[in-house]
Amino acid sequence: FSIIGSRRSILREVSNNEKSDHPDYAVELNATNFVDVLKDTPATFAVVEFFAHWCPACRNYKPHYEKVARLFNGPDAVHPGIILMTRVDCASKINNKLCDKFSVGHYPMLFWGHPPKFVGGSWEPKQEKSDISVIDDARTADRLLNWINKQLGSSFGLDDQKFGNEHLSSNISDFGQIVKAIYDVEEATSTAFDIILGHKMIKPESRVSLIKFLQLLVAHHPSMRCRKGSAKLLMSFDDLYPTDFWSTNEQEIDEVSLSNLQICGKDVPRGQWIFCRGSKNDTRGFSCGLWVLLHSLSVRIEDGESQFAFNATCDFVYNFFICEECRQHFYKMCSSVSSTFHKAQDYALWLWSTHNQVNDRLSKEEASLGTGDPEFPKTIWPPKQLCPSCYLGYDYRNKKIEWNQDEVYKFLTNYYGKTLASLYRDKNIVGNDRTDGGAEDLIVEATNAVVVPLGAALAIAIASCAFGALACYWRSQQKSRKYFRHPHSSKSI
Numbered sequence: 001f002s003i004i005g006s007r008r009s010i011l012r013e014v015s016n017n018e019k020s021d022h023p024d025y026a027v028e029l030n031a032t033n034f035v036d037v038l039k040d041t042p043a044t045f046a047v048v049e050f051f052a053h054w055c056p057a058c059r060n061y062k063p064h065y066e067k068v069a070r071l072f073n074g075p076d077a078v079h080p081g082i083i084l085m086t087r088v089d090c091a092s093k094i095n096n097k098l099c100d101k102f103s104v105g106h107y108p109m110l111f112w113g114h115p116p117k118f119v120g121g122s123w124e125p126k127q128e129k130s131d132i133s134v135i136d137d138a139r140t141a142d143r144l145l146n147w148i149n150k151q152l153g154s155s156f157g158l159d160d161q162k163f164g165n166e167h168l169s170s171n172i173s174d175f176g177q178i179v180k181a182i183y184d185v186e187e188a189t190s191t192a193f194d195i196i197l198g199h200k201m202i203k204p205e206s207r208v209s210l211i212k213f214l215q216l217l218v219a220h221h222p223s224m225r226c227r228k229g230s231a232k233l234l235m236s237f238d239d240l241y242p243t244d245f246w247s248t249n250e251q252e253i254d255e256v257s258l259s260n261l262q263i264c265g266k267d268v269p270r271g272q273w274i275f276c277r278g279s280k281n282d283t284r285g286f287s288c289g290l291w292v293l294l295h296s297l298s299v300r301i302e303d304g305e306s307q308f309a310f311n312a313t314c315d316f317v318y319n320f321f322i323c324e325e326c327r328q329h330f331y332k333m334c335s336s337v338s339s340t341f342h343k344a345q346d347y348a349l350w351l352w353s354t355h356n357q358v359n360d361r362l363s364k365e366e367a368s369l370g371t372g373d374p375e376f377p378k379t380i381w382p383p384k385q386l387c388p389s390c391y392l393g394y395d396y397r398n399k400k401i402e403w404n405q406d407e408v409y410k411f412l413t414n415y416y417g418k419t420l421a422s423l424y425r426d427k428n429i430v431g432n433d434r435t436d437g438g439a440e441d442l443i444v445e446a447t448n449a450v451v452v453p454l455g456a457a458l459a460i461a462i463a464s465c466a467f468g469a470l471a472c473y474w475r476s477q478q479k480s481r482k483y484f485r486h487p488h489s490s491k492s493i
């Protein structure tokens with residue numbers, strides 16, 4: 001681009017900025033956050049614009065760049081999770097080395113690549129093969145988006161509106177898509193707790209049920225920051241909701257403490273729904289994210305925890321899922337279980353087949369009412385493309401699929417276990433945030449041991465005795481492994 005620009009256009013740009021009532025969409029990076037942001041992003045691709053704040057051409061270019069960034073960045077992104085649009089100010093001294101690494105020869109200069117390739121990466125003009133490319137035709141918003149569309153084979157348009165994304169094609173048979181669901185699981189967890197707190201749903205009769213579910217989250221949530229937040233909430237629970245909370249006249253909970261209770265931390269993406277994004281604004285989203293959370297918990301537990309996980313999940317849905325039909329139906333299915341779970345596999349398969357019963361029921365309802373998401377029709381899951389070995393055959397007399405249940409469990413543990421969390425592990429997010437220190441970190445360290453939950457539970461219990469009656473009560477539960485009687489089942493547990 002030419003660095004020449006007219007004074008008039010600068011003034012126009014400044015006045016545009018003054019008029020705009022939203023912050024920039026593109027994320028401003030610098031030498032201190034460059035690596036972290038590009039490591040943590042759920043986006044598959046990144047655009048990095050190197051510019052200088054004094055450069056008139058850059059200032060004129062900014063509205064073009066922002067027009068494209070609006071589509072991909074921020075909580076209201078039209079197409080979230082695909083591209084992270086960023087900028088680096090090379091006129092800022094702190095970024096000298098960073099700009100040198102990418103041989104920035106003119107402003108603005110735009111690069112394209114997978115985010116991890118920028119981390120520790122570099123670019124040189126005569127380099128023959130590079131994972132990072134220069135975007136050579138980006139002079140206007142239209143041309144930049146065209147360039148991107150050519151790379152991705154996509155048809156994004158500058159006027160695309162949020163949820164006007166009927167073109168969204170179903171991802172159900174793409175195994176790799178599940179890695180993005182980690183962000184939906186975090187968002188679903190945050191949303192669930194926002195609803196619980198916002199609707200003041202914690203009552204004397206549901207208090208224990210929430211404690212049990214939090215225990216499950218502390219030990220087995222696939223996201224480190226949600227495990228950490230759940231541990232914090234669990235530790236403050238006695239103070240926030242003492243057992244005499246409901247018997248006193250002062251039932252007003254400390255609003256400040258409440259607003260600090262962000263179960264997965266304040267940076268969790270909101271309103272994004274990447275894996276669970278529907279093609280309409282009223283489909284999928286939270287309820288999809290909740291299912292993914294429940295499945296991801298079910299494949300992380302040990303045999304000795306299977307009955308506990310079953311109870312905690314059934315009670316949580318019954319008490320806190322604010323969809324009357326859903327919670328009632330789910331409650332029925334929970335209540336119809338007549339034996340005790342001794343194996344993690346049995347519980348995970350129960351949840352899977354229960355979800356399929358819901359799918360089966362809804363597929364008929366949605367077809368007759370036309371309320372489903374046309375791009376994501378309810379089907380018996382997993383489809384053959386996702387797991388061929390799960391299928392043994394078809395029983396034509398009873399009109400039922402014959403499953404190889406061992407293979408289904410293997411598939412579920414791989415899909416909702418390792419693969420779901422792989423983005424996190426690869427990007428080394430786990431364990432990065434060590435700013436809080438103290439006993440809470442000890443707890444988080446302990447619960448990081450996803451594969452040794454008993455050890456984790458004991459470590460947590462030892463640490464948590466310092467944090468009140470609730471924690472000690474939990475310790476006794478974890479140590480004795482005697483679980484509560486499920487309030488909705490006749491089973492002795």
Ligand SMILES: Cc1cc2nc3c(=O)[nH]c(=O)nc-3n(C[C@H](O)[C@H](O)[C@H](O)COP(=O)(O)OP(=O)(O)OC[C@H]3O[C@@H](n4cnc5c(N)ncnc54)[C@H](O)[C@@H]3O)c2cc1C
Pocket residue numbers: 172276283284285287288289290291292295317325326327329330351352353354355356358359362373376377378380381382
């Ligand atoms: C506990 C619970 C009970 C519900 N009950 C009702 C109800 O009674 N009535 C109602 O209208 N809605 C109910 N819902 C909502 C409904 O099930 C869907 O979540 C919603 O319609 C969105 O559907 P979806 O297409 O995103 O897929 P979802 O059914 O939400 O599934 C999310 C993802 O999980 C995967 N998946 C699908 N089936 C399975 C399976 N069997 N095992 C493992 N993974 C699977 C797929 O990748 C799918 O995209 C319930 C939700 C929950 C969490």
